[in-house]
Amino acid sequence: MTFELDRTAAVTHQVDGVYAAHLDAGWVVGGGVNGGYVLAVAAAAIRAELADAGHTDPVSTSGYYLSPSVPGPAIVRTRVLRRGGRRSTVAATLSQLHEGVEVDRVTVLAVVGTVDAGGAPAGDPAVEALRRELPPVALPPIEECVRTADAPDDVRRTAPLLQRLDLRLDPACAGWAVGRPSGAGVVQGWLRLADHRPPDPWSLLVVVDALPPVSFDLGLPGWAPTVELTVHVRQRPVDGWLRVRHATRTVAGGSFEEDCEVWDEAGHLVAQSRQLALLPRASKVPS
Amino acid sequence: MTFELDRTAAVTHQVDGVYAAHLDAGWVVGGGVNGGYVLAVAAAAIRAELADAGHTDPVSTSGYYLSPSVPGPAIVRTRVLRRGGRRSTVAATLSQLHEGVEVDRVTVLAVVGTVDAGGAPAGDPAVEALRRELPPVALPPIEECVRTADAPDDVRRTAPLLQRLDLRLDPACAGWAVGRPSGAGVVQGWLRLADHRPPDPWSLLVVVDALPPVSFDLGLPGWAPTVELTVHVRQRPVDGWLRVRHATRTVAGGSFEEDCEVWDEAGHLVAQSRQLALLPRASKVPS
Numbered sequence: 001m002t003f004e005l006d007r008t009a010a011v012t013h014q015v016d017g018v019y020a021a022h023l024d025a026g027w028v029v030g031g032g033v034n035g036g037y038v039l040a041v042a043a044a045a046i047r048a049e050l051a052d053a054g055h056t057d058p059v060s061t062s063g064y065y066l067s068p069s070v071p072g073p074a075i076v077r078t079r080v081l082r083r084g085g086r087r088s089t090v091a092a093t094l095s096q097l098h099e100g101v102e103v104d105r106v107t108v109l110a111v112v113g114t115v116d117a118g119g120a121p122a123g124d125p126a127v128e129a130l131r132r133e134l135p136p137v138a139l140p141p142i143e144e145c146v147r148t149a150d151a152p153d154d155v156r157r158t159a160p161l162l163q164r165l166d167l168r169l170d171p172a173c174a175g176w177a178v179g180r181p182s183g184a185g186v187v188q189g190w191l192r193l194a195d196h197r198p199p200d201p202w203s204l205l206v207v208v209d210a211l212p213p214v215s216f217d218l219g220l221p222g223w224a225p226t227v228e229l230t231v232h233v234r235q236r237p238v239d240g241w242l243r244v245r246h247a248t249r250t251v252a253g254g255s256f257e258e259d260c261e262v263w264d265e266a267g268h269l270v271a272q273s274r275q276l277a278l279l280p281r282a283s284k285v286p287s
Numbered sequence: 288m289t290f291e292l293d294r295t296a297a298v299t300h301q302v303d304g305v306y307a308a309h310l311d312a313g314w315v316v317g318g319g320v321n322g323g324y325v326l327a328v329a330a331a332a333i334r335a336e337l338a339d340a341g342h343t344d345p346v347s348t349s350g351y352y353l354s355p356s357v358p359g360p361a362i363v364r365t366r367v368l369r370r371g372g373r374r375s376t377v378a379a380t381l382s383q384l385h386e387g388v389e390v391d392r393v394t395v396l397a398v399v400g401t402v403d404a405g406g407a408p409a410g411d412p413a414v415e416a417l418r419r420e421l422p423p424v425a426l427p428p429i430e431e432c433v434r435t436a437d438a439p440d441d442v443r444r445t446a447p448l449l450q451r452l453d454l455r456l457d458p459a460c461a462g463w464a465v466g467r468p469s470g471a472g473v474v475q476g477w478l479r480l481a482d483h484r485p486p487d488p489w490s491l492l493v494v495v496d497a498l499p500p501v502s503f504d505l506g507l508p509g510w511a512p513t514v515e516l517t518v519h520v521r522q523r524p525v526d527g528w529l530r531v532r533h534a535t536r537t538v539a540g541g542s543f544e545e546d547c548e549v550w551d552e553a554g555h556l557v558a559q560s561r562q563l564a565l566l567p568r569a570s571k572v573p574s
Contacts, residue, residue: 059563060563064368064396064398082354089353104369107396111351111515119539127566132536132537133536134536220414228398230349230515230561232515232542232561232563234539234540235539249419249420250521251418251420252419252420252522255346255519257559272544274519
């Protein structure tokens, strides 16, 4: 059985370092294809390029977004910058043909290595003694959270992405859905993929960008373009629900940061990410 | 008058997109050249390549470190990926000749744009109403902090970097210098460049990596190699002292993150960064 994410983010080797992909319309949200999914497609090519290296986890992945992706064929060009015994560094660019011209969508730098299981012993007592983890965010029980699968028809039409997810938002910061944003700049909830694909280091690239943007909770319903998204996968998740928290602390200078933390069902911090997103310009601010 | 940072991070145009630089021995710390300074040298080449674009501030810069830099000549190869009216995206790689072979030191993706002055009005009341900033860290008065210029001779010999800075560490998290790390995973203090060069968006690339690593405050005195460092410059600093805070919240899975926030003397958040650094491996842990 192939899970949906693996099927829709699959890449096919073409020639040296070049992979073909097909961005799936199921991952569209608003006017474009979800940035985390696009990053995962690029990372799938990076992983394939390093298949013989013995390490395939995206330890650190930075995506710089160049133009909005659209459903359809895509090409990922990879270039291994450093091949090491324990980790390697790769550059990749995902592009699409637009009116016969190849247009870059996202360019990526990544370190690929091996991510240990959550709570795996450090192997040395001195390092083990330093262990600390950001504790998991407190969320209401899953059954008390807001199922995004129950969103109104028009929302589900503009965000087919929601059908890929089983997302239960903390009602305390889901009021924007009914016109009452909390203003806290926080969006958080329980998440798993709709077909229950077990989370792994690679799928966390999708997880960190799957929730509605914190700008919704600020009262800005429009699209906030991502300049840059960096994801650090810190520990290997166990199967089950993930807790995901998005928050922003500084909205100034025309931008805001969206920090994301992800914990697995065992309570381990498995990923952290930060993206820099642009505030709507004056002329585009919804009234 | 040329300030030290501008002089030592200067680049000279060679051929299309290629710049020559000279990594200065004054920025050495421990066994290598400081990562923030190396990032600033790469950013200087990126800025030069976009000199005609009308935007020169490093809005977002991600450096992936490939090998330790050494003092001496370096080459920065830049490639403009997207040239826009308000911001552009550039890739760059800084390399050095090692025994006749060119070795990459750091590879960079960056968005260059224009950073507004701290507290500049958003231009639209709806966006202005959303303004929020992480408040500046509370620090003891400058004169009650620990002057790193007063460090013992042997420290100053292995860290000539300290002579480039006027750094006053909060004594609450400077105990590692006398063998008593606080264990909090925090290093913070007041900072300006030693020759009082006014801070600007570009110099903040150096600022976010200038303090001793948080691993010192954890009781790990050794070198913690940086996998990746991303810097977001959020607002343009005023002249004066900067407040800088480094903290880590998760030390697990063989790595720790070092989050850095920088505020200017007016109290505005001017930069944020995060780096992923590797914990010493078992065989290398200091006893």
